[in-house]
Amino acid sequence: MKALPYASLLLAATLFSGCAKQEVTPEQASVVGSWQWQSSFCGWGGASSPATTGTTRQLIIGADGQAKMLENGVLRYVTPYVLSRHTSLLKKQETDFITFTAQQREYMVEVSPQTRTLSLADDTYDGCGETYSSASGQ
Secondary structure, eight states: OTHHHHHHHHHHHHHHHHTSOOOOOGGGSOOOEEEEEEEEEEGGGEEEOHHHHSOOEEEEEOTTSEEEEEETTEEEEEEEEEEEEEEOTTTSSEEEEEEETTTTEEEEEEEETTTTEEEEEOSSTTOEEEEEEESSOO
């Protein structure tokens, strides 16, 4: 009979822990897809876009852990990528990041389902950032 209260306590603890709020992981972010470059801003370098550069870029982020960059329809590079979550220097809170390993570049990553945009930004003051729109109708 002494085991019954302990078993009840263990069952209650298990049930309550099952109701705990889950952290959103970077793997759940909707970065996978085809993204068309819209604009860039780079500190002292200023803003650029397809209209100002005459260049189109398409970023394809695959579910297989590979990303491809096409420039004017020509494959520029293929790189593995890794999603992670850690404290941002700028935001001072947990933030999603994507690292393109071949380029050794890490960006804060934000996906807006409402506007269907992907933002990549350096986690530094006066850093660079790029905005892409969904090219695949996600």
